[in-house]
Amino acid sequence: MKLKQHIIALAAAAVVGGSASASFAATEIQWWHAMGGRLGEVVGEIADKYNASQSEYKLVATYKGGYEDTMTAGIAAFRAKNAPHIIQVFDAGAATIINAKGAVYPVADLMKDHGAGFNSADYISGVRYFYADSDDKMIGLPFNSSTPLLYYNKAALAKAGVEAPKTWEEFEAIAPKLKEAGYQALAQSHSPWIFSENFHSRHNIQLASANNGYDSTDAKIMYNNEHMIMHWTKVKEWLDNGYYGYYGKAWGDNQDAFVQGKVAMWLGSSGSFGGLKKSADFEFGTTYLPYWKSIIDEPKGTFIGGAALFSFVGHDEEEYKGVADFFEFLTSPESQFSWHKETGYVPITTAAYDLAKTEGYYKDTPDAEVGILQLSQPGGEWTKGYRLGYYVQIREAMYKAYENILTGNSSVEDAFADMEKESNVLLERFHDTYN
Amino acid sequence: MKRVQFERSTVPYFFVAPQIAIIAVFFLWPAAQAIYQSFLLEDAFGLSSQFVWFRNYEDTILNFAWLQSAGFTVVFSAAVTLGSLSIALLLAVKANEVLHGSSSYKTMLMWAYAVAPPVAGLMGNLMFNPFIGDLYTAMNVLGWDFNQKLDAFDAGFVVILISVWKQVSVNFIFFLSGLQGISKGVMEAATLDCRSPTKRFWTITFPLLAPTTFFLMVINITYAFFETFGIIDTTTRGAPGGATNTLVYKVYTDGFLGADLGGSSAQSVILMLMVLALTVFQFRFIERKVHY
Numbered sequence: 001m002k003l004k005q006h007i008i009a010l011a012a013a014a015v016v017g018g019s020a021s022a023s024f025a026a027t028e029i030q031w032w033h034a035m036g037g038r039l040g041e042v043v044g045e046i047a048d049k050y051n052a053s054q055s056e057y058k059l060v061a062t063y064k065g066g067y068e069d070t071m072t073a074g075i076a077a078f079r080a081k082n083a084p085h086i087i088q089v090f091d092a093g094a095a096t097i098i099n100a101k102g103a104v105y106p107v108a109d110l111m112k113d114h115g116a117g118f119n120s121a122d123y124i125s126g127v128r129y130f131y132a133d134s135d136d137k138m139i140g141l142p143f144n145s146s147t148p149l150l151y152y153n154k155a156a157l158a159k160a161g162v163e164a165p166k167t168w169e170e171f172e173a174i175a176p177k178l179k180e181a182g183y184q185a186l187a188q189s190h191s192p193w194i195f196s197e198n199f200h201s202r203h204n205i206q207l208a209s210a211n212n213g214y215d216s217t218d219a220k221i222m223y224n225n226e227h228m229i230m231h232w233t234k235v236k237e238w239l240d241n242g243y244y245g246y247y248g249k250a251w252g253d254n255q256d257a258f259v260q261g262k263v264a265m266w267l268g269s270s271g272s273f274g275g276l277k278k279s280a281d282f283e284f285g286t287t288y289l290p291y292w293k294s295i296i297d298e299p300k301g302t303f304i305g306g307a308a309l310f311s312f313v314g315h316d317e318e319e320y321k322g323v324a325d326f327f328e329f330l331t332s333p334e335s336q337f338s339w340h341k342e343t344g345y346v347p348i349t350t351a352a353y354d355l356a357k358t359e360g361y362y363k364d365t366p367d368a369e370v371g372i373l374q375l376s377q378p379g380g381e382w383t384k385g386y387r388l389g390y391y392v393q394i395r396e397a398m399y400k401a402y403e404n405i406l407t408g409n410s411s412v413e414d415a416f417a418d419m420e421k422e423s424n425v426l427l428e429r430f431h432d433t434y435n
Numbered sequence: 436m437k438r439v440q441f442e443r444s445t446v447p448y449f450f451v452a453p454q455i456a457i458i459a460v461f462f463l464w465p466a467a468q469a470i471y472q473s474f475l476l477e478d479a480f481g482l483s484s485q486f487v488w489f490r491n492y493e494d495t496i497l498n499f500a501w502l503q504s505a506g507f508t509v510v511f512s513a514a515v516t517l518g519s520l521s522i523a524l525l526l527a528v529k530a531n532e533v534l535h536g537s538s539s540y541k542t543m544l545m546w547a548y549a550v551a552p553p554v555a556g557l558m559g560n561l562m563f564n565p566f567i568g569d570l571y572t573a574m575n576v577l578g579w580d581f582n583q584k585l586d587a588f589d590a591g592f593v594v595i596l597i598s599v600w601k602q603v604s605v606n607f608i609f610f611l612s613g614l615q616g617i618s619k620g621v622m623e624a625a626t627l628d629c630r631s632p633t634k635r636f637w638t639i640t641f642p643l644l645a646p647t648t649f650f651l652m653v654i655n656i657t658y659a660f661f662e663t664f665g666i667i668d669t670t671t672r673g674a675p676g677g678a679t680n681t682l683v684y685k686v687y688t689d690g691f692l693g694a695d696l697g698g699s700s701a702q703s704v705i706l707m708l709m710v711l712a713l714t715v716f717q718f719r720f721i722e723r724k725v726h727y
Contacts, residue, residue: 068692075694079481096694100480247565248584249674260566393693396673400500403675407585422500429494429698433476434483 026058029322030084032077033061034070034307035144038274042342050329057322067093067307068392074312078103083312085323088143090307092391094131097310098139099217099389099434105311105320106133107141107327114317114324122331126301126375127348130385131308134214140308141327144345146271147302147371148194150290154283156183156264164265164285167293168234175243178264184245186238188267189254190305192398194289195231196223197386198302203227203295204380208427212386217431219388223398224420227295233412236405246406249399269305270371273344286367288374301377303385306345337361346372389430397422466707472700479694491701495689501702504680511595511681512659518599520651523606524644528636530607531614541611548604552662556669559597563670583671587678590671594679597670598663606651613647614640645725653717660710682706 035043040063047061064070067090074087074097089097097104111118120128120138126147131140152164160181162174175185188194200207205227210219238244245263247253258266259280267289268276276284291299309330311323329335336352339345341361347353353372356362362369388394401419404410410418473491477484495501530540547555562570563583574581583589617640625639641648664683667673673680673688680688683706690699 071694072691075479093694096479100478100482102482103480246585249672253565253584256566262566390693390695393689393695396688396693399674400677403585407587407675409587409676418499422498425494425498426695429476429695432487433697434478 026056027318027322029057029059029086029319029326031059031061031086031088031309031326032064032070032074032084033088034064034067034090035088036063036066039144039343042339045342046330046335046339049335050326053329054325057325059322059326071096078312081314083314085315085319086309086311086326088307089140089310091130091303091305092395094140094308095213095217095387095389095391095430098131098133098387099430101434102313104139105313106137106139107309107311108138110311110320111324111327114321116324116328122349122351124346124348124350124353124372124375125379126383127304127346130304134211140310141331142304142306142348143309143330144271144306144339144343145304145348145375146269146306146345147304147375148190148198148267148289149270149286149370149374150265150267150288151258151272151276151284151286152265153183153258153261154285156181156261160264164287165290166288168231168290169293171290172234175238175241179242181264183264184257184262185243186265186267187245187247187254187257187263189251189269189272191402192395193305194267195235195402196228196398198289199228199231201301201303201383202289202291202299204300204382205295206382207386208388212382212384213388214384214386217389217427217434219427219431221388221394221420221423221427223423224416227292229412229416231292232402232405232416235402236408236412239406246403249403270346270374271306271344273368273371274342275344286370288370288377299377300380300383301375303383304346304375340368344368344371346375388427389434390426393426394423397426469700469703469707472696473704475697477696479696487697491697492705495698495701496705500677500680501682501685503677504682504685507591507679508660508682511591511598511663511679512656514595515598515602515659515663516652516655518595519602519606519655520648522599523603523651524610524648526603527607527610527614528640530611544607545604547601548608550601551665552598552601553665553669555597555601556666559593559600559666560670563593585675587675590675590679594663594667594670597666598659601666602655602658606655609647609651610644613644617643642726646727649717649722649725652721653714656713656717657710660706682709 031047033040033043043061043063047059050059051057062084064073067088070087071089071093074083074089077083108118108120120132120136123138123142127142127145128138129136131142132138150164156178157164160174160177160183162177165171165174171185178185197207199205205225206212206222208219208221210216213219235244239246245254245257247257255266255268255272255276257263258268259276261282270286273286288299289302309327311320315323331349333347333349333352333355336347336349337355337359340347340352340356347356397419401415404415404418405412474486474488475484476487476490526544530537530544533540550558562568565571565582565584571581581589583593621639621643625635629635629638660681661683663681664687667679667681667684668687671679673684682702686699686702686706689695689702693699
């Protein structure tokens, strides 16, 4: 008798074990991302939630380092014919992956081919075009989307008796008062992103030929224009007067200047909100990115920063089905709302934005809405985005130019001329390489 | 005279094979790849490529950014090599004279050897942080209007200081063992002949240390060229205005971050040639002055 029981128990165990390994045989979807720290934890939670929600696919999210490291890892894996299904690629790297003919499966096609619902009109206007081709077909799925905002130290502004500026003209008026109150008026964390790319979007100025690079890789940079030269002449003036603080290329060093109460206002990302909430021991507010009244009367919206998810070619149908299924899960209003809440990145669909509104999220935390409101401001001809090759290097060239302006190493005009020259060599190389 | 004939055997080849294989796999093959890549315009994903002769060299070498980087690399390498060698030599000579508690002195001077360059960079970054950095504050209190974010000289100073600090311990270990290798008899004879310790050092000790110094010079230049990469990456990242961008860091930013394989390969080929020339120069002209 005993023996028989044992046999039954064993058989039962075998059945259970068998079914467990069957669930392990679920199609695996590899997702390489660049979200470290708290953001990485949230990505892990998303993967867990998705895996718990269904049993057909198993999503494996892997942190591959910063944006550049992740992209390099993806490139190496692709060349070794071992690419992940999904990879997160940042704004400046988008041109490289999109222009490599036959590297990615456009997300719009992928979703439609695999029975998942997809309509680009569901996406918020500021988000819709950035990772799309010139026919507005979405190639990458916007994932962590952020936009530059002005953060201000409420106590510092009150002490100086001023309000947060809407325009740079207003900023110039309040900066001396802030200085008197013992503050540097302004610092910012990413001058190519905020004081070049978004400067053009905000003022509706073209930044590169060939429709900001969307129509062709045969594009020339147009940063060397009178508005930029005017703006950077002003920035240098602000620096010399002690209104502007430059704490280097690193994002965090400039944010620290704000957190430490050395500067009264800081230009950062809408995605910085959560982190600031934790690190700053003072009340701060957020508002739109200032603009020059002298250039435009009604400012336009800004570009999204951050990154998008791309799907590599060369996988099985079954796996793509899983990718489409996951993308559908990821873009659902519930997923988007929780991502928005946890990280401060903006929701990418109108449905998710509506959900956040009906849940009353912005009543408690009105600052969380500023980013999406700014992205939803009326668009213009030049607010869709840009698509420029070797843009990582072009941003380096910009950093160099701006540092040379700030150190007084070269005149504003010379710095821009050098940057234009260097950028155009890079764009030409890119054009010749990818065609 | 009868010539000695050795029988040829394949056994020695067998013994050197692992070494040759390692060199082939980890040096020759990648080097050949880099040379090949440097003649191609190829997209990052390897989907299309074309042979362009010297286009990559023209685009990436013949411009101000590269020349600026090359200039800084030369200054930087010279400063790091000279600085770390002289400080290490001074410390080694002093530590060699200490009689009591010498081992604890030596250990304290050696431990930095275990610190990886990026960690050294991070530590230096903290010490030069404008808000909490003690060295940053000290510099400014001492009257040096110090700001490595906006001053090319100060930025260079920071990366050189950290690189020197990191390298002193290695040099110290070698110099110390070199000093201990000098025979007592020679030193005693020198003491009888000459009273001045400084003169004794320059005429007897230093020449006897020459093989060590030469060896260290070669590895220090290699260190300054290639291994300080982690220090640059964790401190200035080439700023301000590309003033602290070393050649190898530029190869990294263009190739790894920027996905420009051809341009980055062309730069690394030039870098290889430079180091080759430097090594030949060292062995040809400086080693002649070294007596073993």
